Amino acid sequence: MxxxxxxxxxxxxxxxxxxxxxxxxxxxxxxxxxxxxxxxxxxxxxxxxxxxxxxxxxxxxxxxxxxxxxxxxxxxxxxxxxxxxxxxxxxxxxxxxxxxxxxxxxxLPFEVADYVDFYSSEHHARNAGAIFRPGGGDALLPNWKHLPIGYHGRAGTVVVSGTDVVRPSGQRKAPADPVPVFGPSVRLDIEAEVGFVVGVPSRQGSPVALADFREHVFGLCLLNDWSARDIQSWEYVPLGPFLAKSFATSVSAWITPLEALEEARVAPPERTDPLLPYLDDTASEPAGYDLRISVALNGHVVSEPPFSTMYWTAAQQLAHLTVNGASLRTGDLYGSGTVSGPADHQRGSLLELTWNGRDPLELPDGKRTFLEDGDIVTLSAWAPGPDGLRVGLGEVSGRIVTG
Structure with missing residues (x-):
């Protein structure tokens, strides 16, 4: 044609x-x-x-x-x-x-300056809390409704879609093990996310306000923050993710400008706790995005997470990222955190989809709890556009190979 x-x-x-x-x-x-x-x-x-x-x-x-x-x-x-x-x-x-x-x-369409990953889906956070902290009580930690939780990742291992992902090795320790062991991860996972790309930098010591989000952020892309859950569970207390995340983060080869997504803007979910002024968006223009994500494992769709359910918006994430005076640089990338919805088929990680391996997925090529060598994961998405059209987001794909 x-x-x-x-x-x-x-x-x-x-x-x-x-x-x-x-x-x-x-x-x-x-x-x-x-x-x-x-x-x-x-x-x-x-x-x-x-x-x-x-x-x-x-x-x-x-x-x-x-x-x-x-x-x-x-x-x-x-x-x-x-x-x-x-x-x-x-x-x-x-x-x-x-x-x-x-x-x-x-x-890779831009030189990545810094990389930050957030944890902004309430559904994902509740699922992860129930898995890692069973036994009743609120699955959310006390700070979760008051600020966007995040951590700094490694910019040098952000790779473009289609790049093979080498299975990472590291320390892991199951609860029953007397001491940790070293070896390849046996609980390799995905995180279906959306990445936001910063264009205009900011001065150190000058926080970026909610209203200035679109003055600094150029566009967005799909992002898969690969995660080694067994390495993560052993290392993340008390400082959070480290080697379990830093080995690879895949992004789409296409950056969709925010201007192409005007019709996709929606209000975020209702907030249940009062927000401090720098995060309070009750009087702001809608800052959520209606993005329909699809997760395929070896060509078989296993999840369809809705980005519109994200509790914290990209504007709030940027405001929080800079509120202490941290500066932005051109090419900064920050991930939304795993996107999960309320339904079982809307969970954005295998951790949730299989409930930490308890409920294997039934696929045409066999059962899966976590990723095996040779598996190919592909994220794709679309958003509502003008005149009833769809805005396609470039897919992000990666194949797991032996380390």
């Missing part, structure tokens, strides 16, 4: 245009592109072809210069590209700049 003649309702139509970085077969040169259907458009060459002054921002091998340019420029570049791909007068100039996705290599 010709690149401009998309099927009706294509989730990667001109209303979407997510950004990525690619190289053509046989070439090591990386180029910024936007996705249109099953093609990628050379964004810099397209900008030059139609006389846009923003071509230099798009001529770099990473999205970071565009990320740093700020919201006004983001809007101008997006508007230019949308006009370019919808105006028939530009077709002849742009067609040579469109390349089938099957003929390009997709790369």
């Amino acid at each position: 010709p690149p401009f003649d998309l099927p009706e309702g294509d989730p990667f139509g001109p209303h979407n245009l997510p950004y990525g970085v690619y190289s053509r077969t046989g070439s090591g040169e990386r180029t910024v592109g936007v996705r249109l259907g099953d093609h990628v458009l050379d964004a810099s060459a397209a900008a030059r072809a139609i006389g846009s002054p923003h071509a230099p921002l798009l001529s770099r091998p990473t999205l970071n210069p565009l990320l740093a340019a700020g919201r006004t420029t983001w809007s101008e570049v997006r508007r230019t590209l949308m006009e370019a791909v919808t105006d028939p007068a530009h077709r002849a100039a742009l067609e040579p700049l469109l390349h089938p996705l099957a003929e390009v290599t997709l790369h």
Whole structure:
């Protein structure tokens, strides 16, 4: 099918245009592109072809210069590209700049500065609390309803979709074991998440207010924060996740700009506890997002977590991340935390789906409690768009290989 003649309702139509970085077969040169259907458009060459002054921002091998340019420029570049791909007068100039996705290599689209992961789904937190702290009582810890819980991860192990994930090794100790042992993780898990990409930096000592979220955050992507549950359970007291998380975090090759998701904005769930002023969004514009996520294990859908159920929003996470004066850098990435809904089929981790291995999943290729070598996990998602269209979010996939 010709690149401009998309099927009706294509989730990667001109209303979407997510950004990525690619190289053509046989070439090591990386180029910024936007996705249109099953093609990628050379964004810099397209900008030059139609006389846009923003071509230099798009001529770099990473999205970071565009990320740093700020919201006004983001809007101008997006508007230019949308006009370019919808105006028939530009077709002849742009067609040579469109390349089938099957003929390009997709790369990590931005240089990751810092990585932070949150824990913002009440359903996930309650499930995890019930699993790890059985015996009654509130599954949530006392601080959970008062601040977005998070931890700092490792930016250097954020990898693009399609990168193999090597099974990590580390210390683990079952409750009945007298001493810890060392070896490959036997409880390797997924965490279906959404990642938010920071564009405009902030000064150290200057917190970012809730209302300034979209002045700093460029867009979002799907994210899988792989987790070694057996290593985690032994190491995380008292300081939290460390080696169980830092070995790999996979992100989509496509960053969807926030402007493409205006119709997907929704109010978050009702808050049950009063919030401190810097987190209080009762008078703010809706800051949740209606993203419909699907989790597939070896091609079989095992979960459909709804992002609209997340208790803490991305704006609140950013406000909390900086309230102590911590600065933002261009390319900072922060994960939402595992997305889980209230129903069993909406749980965003195998920990929850199998209740820590007690209830194995029945799959066409056999039972699963946690991931086996050779397993392929794929997250995909869509959001409501303009005029009843869907906005597709680029999938994130990874295969487990022996360490």
